[in-house]
Amino acid sequence: QVQLVESGGGLVQPGGSLRLSCAASGSISSIYTMGWYRQAPGLQRALVASITRGGSTTYVASVKGRFTISRDNAKNTVYLQMNMLKPEDTAVYYCNLVPLRLGVLGWGQGTQVTVSS
Numbered sequence: 880q881v882q883l884v885e886s887g888g889g890l891v892q893p894g895g896s897l898r899l900s901c902a903a904s905g906s907i908s909s910i911y912t913m914g915w916y917r918q919a920p921g922l923q924r925a926l927v928a929s930i931t932r933g934g935s936t937t938y939v940a941s942v943k944g945r946f947t948i949s950r951d952n953a954k955n956t957v958y959l960q961m962n963m964l965k966p967e968d969t970a971v972y973y974c975n976l977v978p979l980r981l982g983v984l985g986w987g988q989g990t991q992v993t994v995s996s
Contacts, residue, residue, distance in 0.1 A: 883902070915974050
C-alpha cells in the first residue's frame with residue numbers, strides 16, 4: 880500500500896521560509912496530479928497548490944507568488960517551497976492526489992507549520 884510521508888515543517892518567524900517534502904512509498908505520485916493541502920485549527924482541510932505530472936501548477940490566491948510547488952518524479956517526491964510566510968499560513972500541511980481518491984491513497988501524518996514571532 881502506498882503511503883505518504885510529509886516533512887520539513889517547523890516554527891518560523893513571519894517573513895521566513897520553509898521547504899516541505901512529501902515522499903511516496905510507491906510510484907503513484909509520479910503518475911497523478913499531486914497537491915499540498917493545509918488544515919488550520921477549526922477549519923477544513925483545503926488545497927493550496929497542485930502540480931500535474933508534466934509540471935503545470937496552480938495556486939490559491941492567498942499563496943500565489945509566495946509558495947512554489949515542484950516534483951521529482953524519479954524520487955516520487957513533491958515539494959512546497961514557502962517564502963514570505965505569514966501567521967495565517969500556520970497549519971498542518973499534507974500532500975495527496977488531486978482530486979482526492981482516499982480509497983486509493985490515504986492521508987499521511989502531515990507536517991506542522993507554525994508562523995509566529
